[in-house]
Amino acid sequence: xxxxxxxxxxxxxxxxxxxxxxxxxxxxxxxxxxxxxxxxxxxxxxxxxxxxxxxxxxxxxxxxxxxxxxxxxxxxxxxxxxxxxxxxxxxxxxxxxxxxxxxxxx
Numbered sequence: 032x033x034x035x036x037x038x039x040x041x042x043x044x045x046x047x048x049x050x051x052x053x054x055x056x057x058x059x060x061x062x063x064x065x066x067x068x069x070x071x072x073x074x075x076x077x078x079x080x081x082x083x084x085x086x087x088x089x090x091x092x093x094x095x096x097x098x099x100x101x102x103x104x105x106x107x108x109x110x111x112x113x114x115x116x117x118x119x120x121x122x123x124x125x126x127x128x129x130x131x132x133x134x135x136x137x
Contacts, residue, residue: 039076063090
């Protein structure tokens with residue numbers, strides 16, 4: 032499924048929830064504190080922002096959708112990640128930057 036198809040499917044589902052809640056686009060836009068145009072873009076799957084999506088989901092009482100996207104990320108310590116990379120770099124061969132051949136070289 033392409034990105035555009037995912038956006039359209041998401042927009043269609045948002046529209047269905049809005050219609051089921053018996054809200055007009057203007058009413059939902061006002062509740063979500065977004066413009067009607069932004070809501071129309073979201074429902075059409077064309078160029079909406081994550082901010083608009085979050086506001087609309089909250090206004091619809093559907094923030095549970097976020098949980099359906101996947102599991103919560105596990106907490107991590109960035110220092111532990113760096114240390115693991117350092118340990119891995121020592122075991123692996125060192126990386127070397129590719130160089131462009133000089134213009135005058137044969």
